[in-house]
Amino acid sequence: MNFHVLTLFPDMIRDGFQTSITGRAMAKGLLSMEAINIRDFSVNKHNRVDDYPYGGGAGMVMQAEPVYLAYESVASRLEKKPRVLYMSPQGKVFNQRMAEELAREEELIFLCGHYEGIDERVLEEIVDDEVSIGDYVLTGGELPALVIMDAISRLLDGVLHNEESAEFDSFHDNLLEYPQYSRPEEWRGKKVPPILLSGHHVNVEKWRREQSLIRTKERRPDLLEHAQLTKNDKKFLAKLEEL
Numbered sequence: 001m002n003f004h005v006l007t008l009f010p011d012m013i014r015d016g017f018q019t020s021i022t023g024r025a026m027a028k029g030l031l032s033m034e035a036i037n038i039r040d041f042s043v044n045k046h047n048r049v050d051d052y053p054y055g056g057g058a059g060m061v062m063q064a065e066p067v068y069l070a071y072e073s074v075a076s077r078l079e080k081k082p083r084v085l086y087m088s089p090q091g092k093v094f095n096q097r098m099a100e101e102l103a104r105e106e107e108l109i110f111l112c113g114h115y116e117g118i119d120e121r122v123l124e125e126i127v128d129d130e131v132s133i134g135d136y137v138l139t140g141g142e143l144p145a146l147v148i149m150d151a152i153s154r155l156l157d158g159v160l161h162n163e164e165s166a167e168f169d170s171f172h173d174n175l176l177e178y179p180q181y182s183r184p185e186e187w188r189g190k191k192v193p194p195i196l197l198s199g200h201h202v203n204v205e206k207w208r209r210e211q212s213l214i215r216t217k218e219r220r221p222d223l224l225e226h227a228q229l230t231k232n233d234k235k236f237l238a239k240l241e242e243l
């Protein structure tokens with residue numbers, strides 16, 4: 001996977017991505033990331049990349065040409081037209097299913113906007129998907145791009161160690177994760193659930209599955225409708241209803 005990020009704040013992208021697991025994955029050559037500064041493609045002698053909106057109104061709009069040239073500087077090096085994701089609160093709300101789908105691409109371009117938005121004409125020309133990370137408004141698309149790249153990266157082969165495996169995460173099965181405990185056995189009077197100390201793997205797995213079901217039902221009942229439930233799961237949930 002090769003990520004290309006078109007942004008006015010390349011340091012924010014580099015600093016964010018070079019840290020922790022995504023940084024380790026880059027160092028190992030499992031993926032690559034480049035941040036392209038849109039300002040380097042300014043067509044204005046003062047290096048400006050924004051201008052007043054036609055029709056008036058507050059704020060400034062990012063101009064089409066610098067964005068297009070920044071895009072072309074990447075696309076011209078690639079064999080086929082890369083998929084371009086525009087970070088915008090007006091886009092489709094990102095989720096784990098989208099992360100899984102995007103993880104199958106070879107190249108991805110992230111376009112990060114600032115100010116009041118980007119001239120619509122360049123969006124029409126280059127953008128394939130408009131993506132939001134939730135119903136709130138941020139100052140720019142950089143944090144959303146980092147969020148989405150992070151969610152994709154951890155699904156790529158070799159990025160997580162076995163023990164960090166993505167397979168057992170929240171949302172993997174449309175179920176939330178069960179609670180985790182580590183040493184000490186008793187912390188400030190609170191004990192670890194005894195079943196986890198029993199060494200009985202079958203019972204531990206059963207307990208964890210039930211905890212996942214309880215959590216999902218309590219916190220995210222909307223997910224349960226899409227979860228793959230076994231007969232035993234359904235029986236357990238029905239029993240919860242009776243309580």
Ligand code: ADE
Pocket residue numbers: 087088089131132133134135136137138139140141144
């Ligand atoms: N840009 C500003 N807010 C955003 C959001 N919630 N998602 C994606 N891009 C954004």
